[in-house]
Amino acid sequence: MATTLPLHQIRADYDAKTIVVYQAYSPAIAEPAVRAQRFVEPFSRNRMTWIKPSFLWMMGRSNWARKPGQERVLAIRITREGWEDALSQAVLTSYKSGVHSDRASWERELKTSAVRVQWDPERTLRGGVLDARSIQVGLSRHIVAEYVDAWTTEIRDLTPTVRKIADLVKQGRADRAAEQLPKERPYDVPEAIGRRLHSHP
Incomplete structure (x- = not known):
């Protein structure tokens, strides 16, 4: 991944109707979800859950499915309608002049928003940190049911692929590893949502 990516740009694996986001869970949560093709108990609907469209950011976060409690990496395909509905309600987790009219109004919005967005440093295949940011979307208990x-239209367990890519990187076969990565590309959002997210094309 080039280091000349725009600072705030949504990049994802998507088609005309759906987009793929990633989450990492323990087997106790992931395995029932894959079987049911939806999140079921012990997944909690009463806490915020964060979804991420960047595969490599998820790899950095979960340490390639080696971090305790994140041993299963799931690819969740959701509707673009739902994704953009969430983004249209989102409030940034940090104050940005020019996005919010003032700090007090941002604080009020943040307290009541059902969705939060933060931009974290994007990662490279080898785990390096880029200047470019990757979007993380937090869904509160008020919207998790949706x-x-x-x-959600599909849940796939990507853990075998994750381990294969990690092994290739460890073996110094980065080119082969890169071939296994999801094909992510810029995801354009309506201008009003882009302003809300501090996102740039």
Whole structure:
């Protein structure tokens, strides 16, 4: 991945109707979800859940599915309608002049918003940190049910692929590893959402 990516740009694996986001869970949560093709107990609908469209950011976060409690990496395909509905409600987790009218109004929005967005440093295949940012979207308990019941169309366990890529990187076969990565590309959002997210094309 080039280091000349725009600072705030959504990049994802998507098609005309759906987009793929990633989450990492323990087997106790992941395995029932894959079987049911939706999140079921012990997944909690009463806490915020974060979804991420960047595969490599998820790899950095989960240490290639080696971090305790994140041993299963899931690719969750959701509707673009649901994704953009979430983004249209999102509030940045940090104050940005020019996005919010003032700090007090941002604080009020943040307290009541059902969705939060933060931009974290994007990662390279070898785990390096880029200047470019990757979007993370936090769904509060007030909207998680929609994510589970209405938006999700497929849940795949990518853990075998994750381990294969990690092994190739460890063996110094980065080119082969890169061939296994999801094909992510810029995801354009309506201008109003882009302003809300501090996102740039």
